[in-house]
Amino acid sequence: MSDIGSLKKRHDTSKRISDFKLHEHLSNNNKHSNSLVTKPSEVKKSPQPPLYNFDSIPITTSKLIQTAYETRGPNLDQQEGEDIDNDNDNGKNGNKSTLLPFFFIIIKLRFLSLAYNPSKTPLLINEDVNKLPKIPKRVSTILNYKPEEEENGGIDGLLNDGSEVVTWCLSSGINCLSIYEYNGILKKHIPELRRSIYKKLATYFGPDNIPNFSVKIPHLNLIYYGVEDYDIDENNQKKIDIEISLLSVIDGRQTIVDLTKIMADMAKNDEIKVEDIKIGFVDDELRELVGEEPDLLILFQPYIDLQGYPPWHIRLTEIYWEDDNDQVAYSVFYRALMKYSTCKVNVGK
Amino acid sequence: MTESWISTFPGYTQALSLTKKFFANIIKTGPVPQHIGFVMDGNRRFARRNKIELKEGHNAGYESMAHTLELCYECGVKSATVFAFSIENFKRSPIEVEWLMELAKSRLLQIVEHGELCEKYGIRLNIVGNIKLLPKDVQEILIEAERITKGNKRAILNVCIPYTSRDDMTHAIKSVVKQVKSDKLSTEDITADTITENLYTAGVPPLELLIRTSGTHRFSDFMLWEASDSGVMVEMIDTLWPDFTPFQLYLILLKFSFNYDRRRLCKKKITL
Structure with missing residues (x-):
């Protein structure tokens, strides 16, 4: 476990980085955005509050990742409901990306993963994950x-x-x-x-x-x-x-083939009927295997x-x-x- | 979907088809995928976004499919598979299912008509899936459409209706077991290829490229057996299906041939 001093230090550096990144992110958002990304100004208009509020929580390193994530293009499903009105014109922005931002993103991501490293602290990871509405x-x-x-x-x-x-x-x-x-x-x-x-x-x-x-x-x-x-x-x-x-x-594939072999042998010896082979049956067997x-x-x-x-x-x-x-x-x-x-x-x- | 005022110029269609041919010829110089799968997702979201009726969304999806397939066959793709209707889609509202059935009936007949897509590129229509689940009249029309295009040899269009991959795999296992039971096949001879040959898509070149639209990063029970094989290129893009243009497909095809050697090397290295 790392002691409190180093934790605090990390938070401070990450805050600096994240502020810097956030600024950069806002100015670059339109350039990098995928076809269906809402512009920052539109996000403000949307009446629904964000799913999880990152600002209210004392700054942690996850903000950094969030920034990188948004630059890469956020999820569609999340926005689907909210912005039916204002995304009509966004459909055509997608193809404009050139090579320059592409390299920029690579460098940025490398930098971010260097800057943000949980360095063997499960607490930090746990803190990050706790903000997510659901986990697999x-x-x-x-x-x-x-x-x-x-x-x-x-x-x-x-x-x-x-x-x-x-x-x-x-x-x-x-x-x-x-x-x-x-x-x-x-x-x-x-x-x-x-x-x-x-x-x-x-x-x-x-x-x-x-x-x-x-x-x-x-x-x-x-x-x-x-x-x-x-x-x-x-x-x-x-x-x-x-x-x-x-x-x-x-x-x-091999396991499915083996299962077929077993079933074929069983069917030949009249232990199962061919009609009994249904999706549910195969599913149960494969879950077992x-x-x-x-x-x-x-x-x-x-x-x-x-x-x-x-x-x-x-x-x-x-x-x-x-x-x-x-x-x-x-x-x-x-x-x-x-x-x-x-x-x-x-x-x- | 093109700008309406441009299309009023004389010679527009000729120019368009020439451009298409030109680009297709570039693609042909490199490796072309022999079999492409399409998950045409996003029709309903498209309708909601553009404030049009659901039905119109599905229609737009069909238009997009026709354009896309045209480019595919122009480039020399041997076989394309489109996911038209999933078995799970029966859970949708009855009225929407009815629309989809109507659409399938009218559009399939349209495709196989004289001078249309199938005749132009010599496409054999192949209905893939458990058609026993469909209403009687739809079944008849599907079989009829299959019959009309039976003689075409140059390319294949698989229309998955109603299809799920798990159903397909189970069906294949079942028919293999049946063959063993009636002594047409011995248990030792069963291999992965035996199952592949007993899928609904038997006799079609192996899948090399799978395209899924609308930003959902899931296979949703489409061609799992084929797509999980190593060396298959899977593209999941954010565009909704009706917005998917031949140009985007063109870029994907370029990417396919660009990365072809890498994929082949990967496959080789792995099988060592």
Whole structure:
């Protein structure tokens, strides 16, 4: 835990940065805005109060991220109801962005994620997340294996990224996380992963106060509790603070194929009828085999490529990625949560 | 959707089609996606924004679809899939469902008419989805439209009505199981490809590009099996579907060919 002095210091610097950024943001908003962004002047006119008021809270670093987020273009759903009247003319602004602001945004984002780093303080993360009206129950993320010679690459890099995400989730009150990595490298390095998560949790929460976690491999039907193999009894299971499940390409199409094989064999032996195979039935089976559908899928890559992610499990999942990001950074994670908190799901209606 | 006064000039349509051809030819010099999926989202929001009736919003959506598909086929895309109606959409108000059905009936017949889209580009219409859920008269017209375009070979248009991907996958699993049961297939031979071949979109080139409009970053049960494969480019853009212009599609196609090698390399690296 960091002491109060350093916390205060950070707040002061962040205030300076955020004021500076906010000013910049206001002057640049029109240039960068996506097609449906409301102009600041219009926002003032809207009678509805904002969903969460950032100004009333003593300044924290989340304001900084909020600024960066707004520059990138806020969520549509949030505005949908309020500004039917004044967004008729905004539709054509979208295509005007040139390369210059694009580079500017990249530099700005790099700077922001450097300036804002939760530096291993779950309290700060918790404070950020508490301002959001809703958070996802289950989060999933796709991590990429980078070659050894790259910065933060190799297996160590992957383990580090994975355990970072685990601590962010835990600090923001999300207790179900699935990590997808195509080749299943994490699955092959379970002891290292458990140690890495343990270490990370210790630096975040302090060595006396380490939360319990479980690592699950749905494909092999294995569960590991904590860093050491202590006895799995019911008491321990109840105390688990975060469940981590590791997915790889094998949990995707291949699992559906395996399920089909099993069903085919059963049908051949007249154990089930073909008519009984319904969406609900398949859904139950796949939930058993792979896990629940996540609410939010965060991609730490600049484009959407699902790399064989379980197809059944992305039906209504909110997907978050950033066009110019390829780093596993807290600011990206937080913006993903922010985006999710303003989304509304209406199935078909 | 073009400015009305410009379109009154003589030779306007010729100029427009020439421009379109010109740009399409540029696209053709690089790799072109063989199969594009469209989630046409945002018609109702468009109607609300522009203060027009819901019905008109859906009509505008159809117009946009026609323009978009024209450019697609002009560029040499072999197959396009449009998400016209989800099984979940039956939950909407009965009157809206009725409008959508009317729209589907009239527009599909319009597409397959002489001299229209299907004949011009040699498109075979393919109805994708669980059509048993539709009213009888709509079913008949869909089958009729499919029959008219049966002989066309150059390109395919899949119209998903009423479709969800989970339903599609379940259907595929079911038919595979059926084949095993009747000894046409042995259990060992079941692979991912077997399921792909039993989807409603069997025989269509694999999906390479998926476009979703209206700023919603979800798949909403559309082509999950196909889209989750590695190397598929997914574009989720903020424009509402009726505002989606061929020019935007053109930019996406350029991006597709620009990033083609990177995606292929990614795929290769991963499968090692």
